[in-house]
Amino acid sequence: MKLREYPDRELMMMDLADTLAGELKSCLLTHDSATLSVPGGTTPGPVFDVLSGVDLDWARIAVVLNDERWVPEDSPRSNTRLLRERLLIDKAADAQFVPLYAPTETPEEALDALSENLKPHLPISVLLLGMGADMHTASLFPGADRLAEALGPSAPPLMAMRAEGAGEPRITLTAPILTGAMSTHILITGAEKREALERARHLPSGRAPVHVVLGNAIVHWAE
Numbered sequence: 001m002k003l004r005e006y007p008d009r010e011l012m013m014m015d016l017a018d019t020l021a022g023e024l025k026s027c028l029l030t031h032d033s034a035t036l037s038v039p040g041g042t043t044p045g046p047v048f049d050v051l052s053g054v055d056l057d058w059a060r061i062a063v064v065l066n067d068e069r070w071v072p073e074d075s076p077r078s079n080t081r082l083l084r085e086r087l088l089i090d091k092a093a094d095a096q097f098v099p100l101y102a103p104t105e106t107p108e109e110a111l112d113a114l115s116e117n118l119k120p121h122l123p124i125s126v127l128l129l130g131m132g133a134d135m136h137t138a139s140l141f142p143g144a145d146r147l148a149e150a151l152g153p154s155a156p157p158l159m160a161m162r163a164e165g166a167g168e169p170r171i172t173l174t175a176p177i178l179t180g181a182m183s184t185h186i187l188i189t190g191a192e193k194r195e196a197l198e199r200a201r202h203l204p205s206g207r208a209p210v211h212v213v214l215g216n217a218i219v220h221w222a223e
Contacts, residue, residue, distance in 0.1 A: 012187075
């Protein structure tokens with residue numbers, strides 16, 4: 001794990017957006033396409049604001065979330081809604097969005113179709129993750145119902161996940177897909193998450209799921 005500390009959040013968001021854009025551009029020099037995987041939530045919003053205006057060959061870039069809440073896209077809790085409002089606009093509107101939600105009652109009903117749609121876009125070229133104060137990443141929550149399976153080496157690309165701290169059911173990329181990314185970045189802010197990161201470094205993945213991706217990750221942090 002490498003840690004990059006920034007004097008303020010604004011500088012961090014701009015620098016991180018520039019880093020992600022540079023890696024995508026490099027990938028497209030040697031590959032026909034690239035896949036960018038990003039988190040939901042409010043923290044990465046400023047990164048998306050900058051990245052959406054960068055001059056890239058977005059038509060050759062697929063964008064997929066790390067995870068999604070099983071709620072309609074018009075829900076304020078939808079990660080897809082956030083992406084459509086802040087990333088898949090301006091120049092980045094030409095990117096191909098790979099959904100992790102379908103209008104079924106449960107994620108299990110749509111899992112096979114969503115997984116088949118995702119597979120052509122693997123491995124992930126550039127992965128941006130977040131981390132909660134409970135040391136979860138994507139929807140790999142401590143205590144989740146199928147966490148051990150999702151962290152295992154033979155996990156399928158996508159799994160439905162339910163956890164006490166997750167609210168509604170989720171669908172998430174699993175550990176083999178996350179650890180198979182060509183480049184991995186983790187974005188965190190504040191003292192609480194910095195302390196959680198330090199704890200996660202010394203805990204097993206079952207207790208601190210973010211641990212599974214720390215080995216090859218660059219962590220970006222500002223107070």
